[in-house]
Amino acid sequence: MRKNWKNKLLGLLILLLPFSFSACQDKQKDGTEAGQHMEYTCPMHPQIVQDKPGSCPICGMDLVAKQPANSPAAPVSANLNYLLQPANQTVVSSVHTTQPEQRQVEKEITMSGVVAYDTRRQYIIPARFGGRIEKLYVQFNYQPVRKGQKLYDIYSPELVTAQKELLYLVRNDPGNASLIQGAKQKLRLLGATEGQVSQLIRTGKETYTFSVYSPYNGYVLDPSVTATPPTAPTAASAPGGDGMERMGGTSSPAIGGGSSSNQESPGQGAGFAVREGMYVTTGQALLKVVDASQVWAQFNVASALVGQLRKGTPITITFNHLPGKTLSSVVNLVEPVFDAGENFARVRALLPAQEKTLLIGQLLTGKTTYSTGSALWVPKEAVLDLGTQSVAFLKVNGVFKPTAVRVGQRADDIIEVAQGLTAKDVIAANAQFLVDSESFIRVADNNR
Template sequence: MKRYLNILLLLLLTAFSACSEQAHEHGEAAAETTYTCPMHPQIVQDEPGTCPICHMDLVAQTTHGEAIEITEDLAFLLQPTNETVVANISTIKPEEKAVPATVEMEGIITYDERRIYSIPSRVGGRIEKLFVKYNYQPINKGQKLMEVYSPELVTAQKELLYLVQSAPEDKALIEAAKQRLRLLGATDAQLNRLIRTSEASYTFGIYSPYDGYVIGFNTTAPSATPSSVPVTAPGAGGMGTGNTNPGMAGAGAATPAAGSELQLREGMYITTGQPLLRVVNPNQLWAEFNIPAGEVTSIAKGAPVQITFPALPGEKLEAQVDFLQPFYEAGENFAKVRVYLPGQQQLARVGQLVSGTASYTTAPALWVPREAVLDLGTTSVAFKQVRGAFKPTAVTVGTTAGNQVQVLAGLTKSDIIAANAQFMIDSESFVKINE
């Protein structure tokens, strides 16, 4: 009996040992087998293949027990190599300050529009004599421009002479008759001569009330916008065929050259209110500059401007911004800045191209050296230090002043960045910015 019990016990032990071995083998088979890249451990797959980054064959790995927890430090070590750059380079911090800056502008010399005058006809009549013969003829204040026959002026003169002779005691009526002649364009000197000689003049002189030079109404003053009228090339047909005069390049067909005759003629009739001449006083000129849209808010009235003349190297003028145009011209993305030229200028001529440098002080902002910001074309990047490594960070830049660039967004005063971002460039694909 005892022998049978021993045999039974031996059989039970053998069966238990076999079950344990089968359970152990089953447990090993149940262990998860995964495949990973030796160079990029973050790549893990359930089946064999190749790494999508370096295209190496994946190797098998078996995970026993609980999964490894990916901590922040471990995640930093496992991140792709093109996201951070580890190097021993000099670093800087953005500096918050206000920096003196300048903006370059291009412009043109033009007339002071407050000194462009129109001389209209105050009476209707016929031009008997014309003393202004050509455009740009210089005239002085009080100079006789023409003599006009006007029945209305003749009648007004005779009315004044009748009152002076028949009712000298009626001062109010005589003064009213004088005032009527003044409103018709008569001067006090003409009235005194009329009363003194007691003879009405059948031709009345029209005098210039301004100094300057004459511009007829078939001539326009130069503006800050170059002419867009194309010049017909020789042989292209039309009215311009064969015109090889270089002086007409860029000019409209209706604009005469300097010295051409005015449209007024002796013997022609004029009507009341008809514009006769324009007079331009060139003693005060201004320069109109085009300033980029991004710089409009930086420039204020009174900002100093240094004007240079490309055709006159070494010549400079110091002026100030007087006016900022509050709108953009159609089709342009530039604002216009007006600068009055100081005093009577011998250097400046109307229509002359000039350059200007306006100075101003920026508002307090973060500034870094230009070498610390990398321009990728569509965005700008600075390399911020994160736990000993440098990570590319998108930044928004503003004004550039000398070797400094303004950072509007993307960095703070406490950030540490690489002093020179150029060392990062191996290829454009090397810089990867996390959004």
């Protein structure tokens, strides 16, 4: 009987023992929480910290409890340990990879331009002697003229005196060849043609109105007009005309919606500054003749590409309004230009003189190719541009790690890597695929 009571007492103690331990743990936990100072902060404004719950004075959001610094981490199984590494250091993903390729690339430069007059074929016709304009035979800018065509009649006392001197020598001293030849040369230097001198000797009578003829083929302009079309085409060229009709045709030139990059003083189609009845002085610029038998293709090229163009570089030229027509030429001049705060180059190429479809101001497209030299090239999608630097994802031990690279030239869908990779490296073929948040990539931290 006594032994039975002992067994019952021992069983009761065993039943009460777990409750005793639980009560002790609860008491110890309560004591720990009571002794620990809880702080509350705003998720949007972490500078707001209070010792009790409430609302953020800035945005009004409810404050949340801050996690203590010594709080234990949640247990993680061994097969998920790699996830403990920060996401901005390595990324595990099954993505397509590629390797940089060492090779030379043929790159194409595409240039936009216009047909422009050859400035070397623009001639000023000055007054070789003073006098009064009696009659003007050209009336408007871009009027076509031929070599030997009469431009104006002028009265000049100086020219009348020179004619009388020659006639006096011919009549009174015909055997003095040297003096007669000198008098003829004086008339030639004043602008008289051989035909005018011969007619003067044949008729034996001086003329008070002397005709001046054009020494060039082309289009006549007022000297103040700039016969240069816009170098940066912004509109389609105007229809009509053929750009000179080859050496003095009868139709007006096509000037592509404006033959000048600046405003013309008299204006296209307006009269000249010189007029009938006006007195002119020796050396005064009266007219200008532009010869359109040889014209330029003029292009604007970015300064970064100027080093690939030099005199003699072949160019294939196409006409925007005639897509199937092409011409071949070479670079004749590369002119550095600084305009409107921008650095660029103006490239000129001569166009064939026999080409009759050329229109001044006509829009053109020029293409040329060059070799980039041996370099490392990767697909364009393999490099991520962050604005201040470029990044490629290098595969190391089965994971991808962002690494900074320095890029160079671009050609179609590939890009040159000047620094940061080698030909043996394996990188992600599509860098955009690995970007999943704005705080994902920190190249500086990965390179420490």
